[in-house]
Amino acid sequence: MIDEDLAEYALKISKADYTEVRLEEIKGNEISYVGELKGVESFHHCGFSIRIIKDGLLGFSFSNIVNRKKIREAVEKAMKNRARKKHFVRFGNEKMEEGKDIVKGKDADIDEKIEYIRELDSISKNQKSFFYQDEIMEKFYMNSEGAKIYSKIPRVALYYLVTKSNGRIEQMSREFGNAGGWEKIKEWNVEEKLEHDAKFLSDLIKKGRKASRKGSVILSPYITGLIAHESCGHPWEADRIWGREAAQAGKSFVKPSMLGKKFGNEMISVIDEPAIKGSYGYYKYDDEGIKARKRYLIKNGIINEFLHNRHTAHLMGSESNAAARAAYGREPIVRMANTYFLPGDYSFEEMIEGVKNGVYIKTYMEWNIDDMRYNQKYVGEEAYIIKDGEIAGIAYHPAIEFTTPFFYRNVAAVGKNLEFYAATCGKGDPMQGVPVTTGGVDIRIDNMVIK
Amino acid sequence: MIEYALNLIMKNGMDGIVSNEKSIEKQVKFYNGKVEIIKEWDETILKIFMARKNKKIFFNVDNPTKAKIREAIERNMKILNIVSPSEYHGIQDKRNYVNRKKFDSRVIDSNAMVEIAEDAISQNAKAGIVFSSIYEKEIANSNGVMEKDRNSMIYLSARAFYRNSSMHDVSCSRSVEGIDSSIAENAYETAKKAGKARRIKEGKYDVIFYPMAFANLMASVASFASAFYVDAGYSFLADKLNKKVGSDALTIYDDGTLYDGIASQKFDDEGNATQATCIIENGILKSYLHNSTTASKYNTITTGNAGIVAPHPWNVFVEKGSFGIEQMMEGFEGIIITNVWYTRFQNYRNGDFSTVARDAIFRVDKKGMHAVKGIRISDNMQRILENIEMLSKQQKQIFWWEVETPVFSPYAMVKDVSITTP
Incomplete structure (x- = not known):
């Protein structure tokens, strides 16, 4: 039970230039299942975070001992911190919000959840591992500039890895997640996906063959969503651009001077939108008290805006666009929410028509990108060879490596089929995993080297 | 309480x-x-x-x-x-x-x-x-x-x-x-040497890994030794106990008792004593890491690595070799990789993976040495282990944002590493 008076108390006693307090309670369950039930963990954490600015230096303090004495201590500790070579942190004059954000969701008995996974495990004889998590995150946020926000958001997620051994060993993994409760699992159709993956892995082992060395590549929403997140969302994070993450999550090839400049094909627009109801990355207010809005990162090929918190916005002469997010007990930093390509006009049939040689990559396992978010690689798991405008067999792990500008400049067709996939984005130090979705459409790139 | x-x-x-x-x-x-x-x-x-x-x-x-x-x-x-x-x-x-x-x-x-x-x-x-x-x-x-x-x-x-x-x-x-803050000055001097980086062709190269880079790979190997992850399909070490998985030069321990190991603990999450456990000895896979549950399943005793559900390594200790870094560099032709990140697997069971080389990277050939950019290692983890030719007698403890299990790592020279580029 969150005691809102404690937040009022923190603001009252603080003598800092700026003070914010976040009271949090998170509870939920985790289930591990590998051929049999391996573990059930029930967690319930409560704590408060205080962040202040005093003489230009940020101080952050967290404790899970939630009482007036600890709050007083935390404020005092944050005030004492001193450094000679320091940044002078300032925030802008954004409008502070007062509001509530309550998402409803049903719960189920733990055994119903286990039984659900047991049934999924029985779908094929392949080796499978499942990791399930549900949580309810309750927050009360106040700051010394008038923001006052209560939120309660349940989330539910499932991850699986399936392994097929038949002379060769092949694997596929998938992640599902939503803001909401147990009722969301019906939307995932995990049974269908598992049946599909089991059959595909058998076919891959029997019939997979190398694709041609060069041709057109059609990437499904599953991959382009990840590309939107990794090669647009991350490098558009203003804290990376400013160098704040240089020794952790990395820097960015994007420079402030690129704002408003042409970056890619005009068919391309990339949006980050937190307040998509039911999405895994959902939120209505960020962790600095700003109301979320849709952010066009790329608009018709032009760099339109970066992702900002109040600090980076002030540094770059802009306003926060509500990108400050904090995992439980962590400092709020610039994050994505639900990042997606705006759909285009092409149906899949129109996209594949006329492709002489190429591949259609539906899912991936391996991927990575450098710390500037410039040089990236994706390796297909479910992938098909395209010959003379038709699917002509299974492609065996086609790999593509390209630079970010190459991708955005060489888009030849954008599909109309927008799909969202749940993911957990890692950033911050100590690491903060936050729920996000990656939203993709079919995209065709011509003249790509296929390895 | x-x-x-x-x-x-x-x-x-x-x-x-x-x-x-x-x-x-x-x-x-x-x-x-x-x-x-x-x-x-x-x-x-x-x-x-x-x-x-x-x-x-x-x-x-x-x-x-x-x-x-x-x-x-x-x-x-x-x-x-x-x-x-x-x-x-x-x-x-x-x-x-x-x-x-x-x-x-x-x-x-x-x-x-x-x-x-x-x-x-x-x-x-x-x-x-x-x-x-x-x-x-x-x-x-x-x-x-x-x-x-x-x-x-x-x-x-x-x-x-x-x-x-x-x-x-x-x-x-x-x-x-x-804590030695002079690492900053040394890092700056190395960054200075890495000006004007060039692209190189894809292919097989001999690679000298600095401890930051090698530790990243060894942290993966040690986590794959968790009996839980072996059973869950997340390990190329599955079904390979007492088999050769690396070169003779490679011996890896997990050790929860190290004097200066930053993750050393007296006991694990079950209250059992931590210990030094040899995972790979002279290239042969000797043991997985166990808690009580996985140890009973494998008919052995716990190695003191609980995790209630999944055992995990404490401090990974890669045994030093006999070579000075100067000896390793003598006559070396290939690539020097000082750091990697985003090590991701295409297939956990067979060990196919790639990782992005970052920070200072150098190409050494008969003409001399120059900086390199835009490369990644796209190879197989067991093949990397098998191709380890030399390990240095210098060793360093590595732990940071990208290496979340501390690793005491030497420099390593690995033959025929597959390098790819965009």
Whole structure:
């Protein structure tokens, strides 16, 4: 039970230039299942975070001992911190919000959840591992500039890895997640996906063959969503651009001077939108008290805006666009929410028509990108060879490596089929995993080297 | 408090493990040559595992009081009644505790941490952190274990830039004295040498890995030795016990008892003694890492690596070789990789993976040495292990944002590594 008076108390006693307090309670369950039930963990954490600015230096303090004495201590500790070579942190004059954000969701008995996974495990004889998590995150946020926000958001997620051994060993993994409760699992159709993956892995082992060395590549929403997140969302994070993450999550090839400049094909627009109801990355207010809005990162090929918190916005002469997010007990930093390509006009049939040689990559396992978010690689798991405008067999792990500008400049067709996939984005130090979705459409790139 | 909880569990006819952890963690973060934020975390968490026959559950009580503990145990007993049976063979009893590790309460002195950060900045570190923690832990279990432990750790992570090139290094210890801020100056000097990077052709190259880079790969190998991940399909080490998985030069231990290992602990999450466990000896896979449950399944004894559900390594220790880094460089032609990140697997079971080379990278050939950019290793982990030719006698403890299990790593020379480029 969150005691809102404690937040009022923190603001009252603080003598800092700026003070914010976040009271949090998170509870939920985790289930591990590998051929049999391996573990059930029930967690319930409560704590408060205080962040202040005093003489230009940020101080952050967290404790899970939630009482007036600890709050007083935390404020005092944050005030004492001193450094000679320091940044002078300032925030802008954004409008502070007062509001509530309550998402409803049903719960189920733990055994119903286990039984659900047991049934999924029985779908094929392949080796499978499942990791399930549900949580309810309750927050009360106040700051010394008038923001006052209560939120309660349940989330539910499932991850699986399936392994097929038949002379060769092949694997596929998938992640599902939503803001909401147990009722969301019906939307995932995990049974269908598992049946599909089991059959595909058998076919891959029997019939997979190398694709041609060069041709057109059609990437499904599953991959382009990840590309939107990794090669647009991350490098558009203003804290990376400013160098704040240089020794952790990395820097960015994007420079402030690129704002408003042409970056890619005009068919391309990339949006980050937190307040998509039911999405895994959902939120209505960020962790600095700003109301979320849709952010066009790329608009018709032009760099339109970066992702900002109040600090980076002030540094770059802009306003926060509500990108400050904090995992439980962590400092709020610039994050994505639900990042997606705006759909285009092409149906899949129109996209594949006329492709002489190429591949259609539906899912991936391996991927990575450098710390500037410039040089990236994706390796297909479910992938098909395209010959003379038709699917002509299974492609065996086609790999593509390209630079970010190459991708955005060489888009030849954008599909109309927008799909969202749940993911957990890692950033911050100590690491903060936050729920996000990656939203993709079919995209065709011509003249790509296929390895 | 832990005795109270354990008594309550045992009175109700259950096995139990109860631990109470009090921790203080601090961080000083700097970038663009200035400190921006000082953070502090203060937590007390009671963790409870209880099992009746083959039903088990694991839960926590934050900032515990007797009333909160009683309420949590009663609530979870009701859950235990309806939860499905799961794999459980009892808690093994292993009490040969070794407690020789260093402890230094000054690691969380904010002034000392700021001083380290400012010292690194004055030696040309552009961005980084100083992170430290101390924690006290007590544990009791239904075998009669009642133990206490305390730990300290601190590390400096510093990245230096020179024009478009960079170099990253870390200094890790259990004490303030163990931190060497001159890594910043050395990183800056290396970044300076890496100006004007060129692209190179894809192909097979011999590679010298610096400890930062090699530790990243070895941390993966050690986590793949967890018996849980072996069973779950996440390991190329599955079905290979007592088989050759690496070159004769390679011996890897997990060791939870190291004097200056920043993850050393007296006991694991079940209360069993940590130890040194040889994972790979002269290239042969000798052991997986176990908790009680996985050890019973494999008909062996726990290696003191619990995780209640999944065993995990504490400190990975890659045995030093006999070569000086200068000897390794003598006549070497190939690529020098100082750091990697985003090591991702296409297939955990066969070990196909790639990882991005970052910071200073050099190509060495008959004409001399020049910097390289835009390359990644796209290879197979077992093939990398098998192709290790030389390990250095210099060794360094590595832990940072990208290597989350501490690794004592030497420099390594690996033959015929597959390099790809965009």
